[in-house]
Amino acid sequence: MSTEATEEQVDYAYTVFNTVKTAIDKATVNPGLTVGLGYELVQKMPELFDAMMAIVRPEHRQLMFELSKAAMKLVREWQTKKI
Amino acid sequence: MNWRFWRRKVERYVLMRRKEDGRGFEKVMDISSELADFDMFTQSEIFSSLTKGIYSLVSYREGRSGFKTVWGPAAFGGSQEEAEEMVRPREPREIDVAAQIERALAPLEKFKKVAEVYDKYFGRQAMVESIKTMRTEYDALGNIFGTGSKVSGEEAVVYEGKLPIWMHPKAVVGTIDQALDTIEKRAKKWGIIEEEGGPPREELLKLPPRPTTGTAVSFKSEDMKEGKEDEHGSD
Numbered sequence: 001m002s003t004e005a006t007e008e009q010v011d012y013a014y015t016v017f018n019t020v021k022t023a024i025d026k027a028t029v030n031p032g033l034t035v036g037l038g039y040e041l042v043q044k045m046p047e048l049f050d051a052m053m054a055i056v057r058p059e060h061r062q063l064m065f066e067l068s069k070a071a072m073k074l075v076r077e078w079q080t081k082k083i
Numbered sequence: 084m085n086w087r088f089w090r091r092k093v094e095r096y097v098l099m100r101r102k103e104d105g106r107g108f109e110k111v112m113d114i115s116s117e118l119a120d121f122d123m124f125t126q127s128e129i130f131s132s133l134t135k136g137i138y139s140l141v142s143y144r145e146g147r148s149g150f151k152t153v154w155g156p157a158a159f160g161g162s163q164e165e166a167e168e169m170v171r172p173r174e175p176r177e178i179d180v181a182a183q184i185e186r187a188l189a190p191l192e193k194f195k196k197v198a199e200v201y202d203k204y205f206g207r208q209a210m211v212e213s214i215k216t217m218r219t220e221y222d223a224l225g226n227i228f229g230t231g232s233k234v235s236g237e238e239a240v241v242y243e244g245k246l247p248i249w250m251h252p253k254a255v256v257g258t259i260d261q262a263l264d265t266i267e268k269r270a271k272k273w274g275i276i277e278e279e280g281g282p283p284r285e286e287l288l289k290l291p292p293r294p295t296t297g298t299a300v301s302f303k304s305e306d307m308k309e310g311k312e313d314e315h316g317s318d
Contacts, residue, residue, distance in 0.1 A: 003274070039255065039258070042255060042258055042259055042262060043258055043262065045259075045262040045265075045266065046262055046265040046266055046269055049266045049269055049270075050269055053269070053273045053275075058274075061273060061274075061275050062275055065266075065270050065275045065276075068266060069263065069266065072259055072262060072263050072266070073263075075259060076256055076259045076260070076263075079255045079256045079259065080256060
């Protein structure tokens, strides 16, 4: 059953999101890193998902799960069309 | 931003390379004389592009006086604040990127000494190519920084060059599939999805109340329970 996240999990979530913010800033000033950033985000999606789950209230987690899955499937569709 | 502070730091930049025996650095050139007009951000962009990661900013303690910042063949040794400041997008009024890159590329002779070092690893042609790529990318980014007029912002920015094999679309699809699987596992951990074979929820264990067919039937059944069935049977 869904429970409230512990303080450690929330700390972890903030670390993850701060790292993502720094990475996006880097890609903004270094356009060569944009593709790499996208790949990294896809690769680190499970960690991002965990972070999202930690800071979202338990009753809204289902929605965030569906949203993450839909976004991933959309990216997958785009990539498949590229091939 | 304290502009003078940064300018003072820029004046201390020296291109260093590690000695052959691996002990300490030796001076190659003084960047301050070549690029004194540029701020640290632009210098880092130019040199990180030129040297393909061989050289980077290194801060080390110099005597008792404090720290000295050099371009050296090592990882960035500055503080977290400095690193974040380096990657912070500048306001258009703070830095005119396109114009500064143009100025940097115009006198290519100034990079002759850098090229001497660079040739050992990649060759002169590679350096020129990397400079060209850098300029193209900054031209494309001009609109984002609010300084360029070459990109209207309506068309997508196109980046040229070959992608490494691990960035091939097929590999990306595989990665997405893996990530989706992992997310589903973690969703089970967070209690969003029921685990297969796990203990069922309490709500599912409670059976719903049985439907009743009507009051008359229930009366009849109660009568039967009270023993009136026998009376009927005796009739």
